[in-house]
Amino acid sequence: MADAPALCARPSNLCDDTPMPAHPNLYAALRAAFPDDLDTIAVETDDGLRYRWRDLERGSAMIANLFASLDLPRGARILVQTDKSVEALMLYLATLRAGHVHVPLNTAYQQDELAYFIEDAQPSVVVCAGRNFSAISKLAFSRGTAHVFTLNEDRSGSLLERASHMSDQHAVVEPGDDELAVILYTSGTTGRSKGAMLTHGNMLSNALTLKAYWDWQPDDVLIHALPIFHIHGLFVAIHGALLSGSKMIWLPRFDPQRVIEHLPQATVFMGVPTLYVRLLAEPGLTHEACRSMRLFISGSAPLRLDTFEAFRDRTGHTILERYGMSETVMLTSNPCKPADGERRGGTVGRPLPGVQVRVTDAKTGAPCPANEIGGIEVRGPNVFAGYWRMPEKTREEFTADGWFKTGDVGRFDAEGYLTIVGRSKDLVISGGYNVYPAEVEGYLNEMDGVAESAVIGVPHPDFGEAVVAVVVPKPGVELAEGPMIAALKDRIAGFKVPKRVFFDAELPRNAMGKVQKALLREQHQRLFAS
Structure with a gap:
């Protein structure tokens, strides 16, 4: 070397x-x-x-x-x-x-x-x-x-x-x-x-x-296979290694076979759920390959329970799932050390030390009791200073008593473990990347012949969620899926481009005229089922 x-x-x-x-x-x-x-x-x-x-x-x-x-x-x-x-x-x-x-x-x-x-x-x-x-x-x-x-x-x-x-x-x-x-x-x-x-x-x-x-030690070795343009790879992973004086094995991009080859020389790996799905597809992922590993961490998107269990069965390691966002860095985490408790699949753990997390009723603003679903709000030294040149938007996103409204919906169980059950802002997380429907809809609606559109996320076995669009053509206009997708690829990032585009005469709406995206998700939820 x-x-x-x-x-x-x-x-x-x-x-x-x-x-x-x-x-x-x-x-x-x-x-x-x-x-x-x-x-x-x-x-x-x-x-x-x-x-x-x-x-x-x-x-x-x-x-x-x-x-x-x-x-x-x-x-x-x-x-x-x-x-x-x-x-x-x-x-x-x-x-x-x-x-x-x-x-x-x-x-x-x-x-x-x-x-x-x-x-x-x-x-x-x-x-x-x-x-x-x-x-x-x-x-x-x-x-x-x-x-x-x-x-x-x-x-x-x-x-x-x-x-x-x-x-x-x-x-x-x-x-x-x-x-x-x-x-x-x-x-x-x-x-x-x-x-x-x-x-x-x-x-x-x-x-x-x-x-x-997470009990970082100087003799830890991190396999770094994430991009460095977002919070997961640039801050959570790199800061952890640098702050503990730990070595990094640096991969230019995620390759499951290369990751498995490096596992015997490493102790820590961080990835989005899609990466764990792809690792499980490799026969080389075994107990023996993971013999030196101390910690596998997952974040940026919900980890499916079947992936959590399959990984534990194949490797003998229990993935640690955590929860954070660009505005707050990390908020909650399943325990790392056994003395702090068990790692529970389907949850993102408990609030980190120094971080306050509450679940509140949307109507009253009062804290929800255990197992009751509400909006997730947070407070702590990790919470961002606001949105660049958007003071009004910043004020909207904080409560009167200083809590940041994440826009996520979840519940605490009796032991204080948080489960994320949805996103009030219709965020789609595909392969660990955030996709906001309104942005993609804006590009679709600019296309010739498009009257309106609705973008949703539906379950996908590899990406967690896939972006799907439902488009209403203008009267007398015939639109085609392939050219629309190709046009979007020239204008926006690939992870935002819908994997499928469907056409309908109208979008479902409620009595107030709001598009009922829940109905669209229900209609297409098995689109990518194996």
């Missing part, structure tokens, strides 16, 4: 045995947890490159110094749409240590979506894959962005070329605990995406909680 070049509302105290560092910058806290020997391996890639802890420190310092040379304003937004690479991780760390705001974007987003994000975030810097430079630079420069760099998964690009001339020494900027570190765009049920603003304090409090609750 070659070395890589340097470049139930249950309040409690926040991890009493884990003191908060005096320095509020998230990078400074992560850096303080690096092992004493910085020449040990921090990240090993699937193609044999090895990055030392010293490489992460020096590489992020050089990129931070590049930002300093650009004379960016404090808290400048750095918008990133690149392929997964360790250098992209260094870019994230550099943004933190330089006191700027990281704005990661899904690599599947298309030009219409990117135009909105650039216009809304108003980034000072955009970093994109080289193959997209021509299109993205036009969008960025026309909207006032001063600098556009490229970064490729093969460690090439103008960002690294410019950074290579910078010093590898950098003094970490000291932002206040309430200063922004990240803006995560999460779609709304009406209109365009919203930017959830997360502070250094939000993320550090949650990272420290998870380090203690």
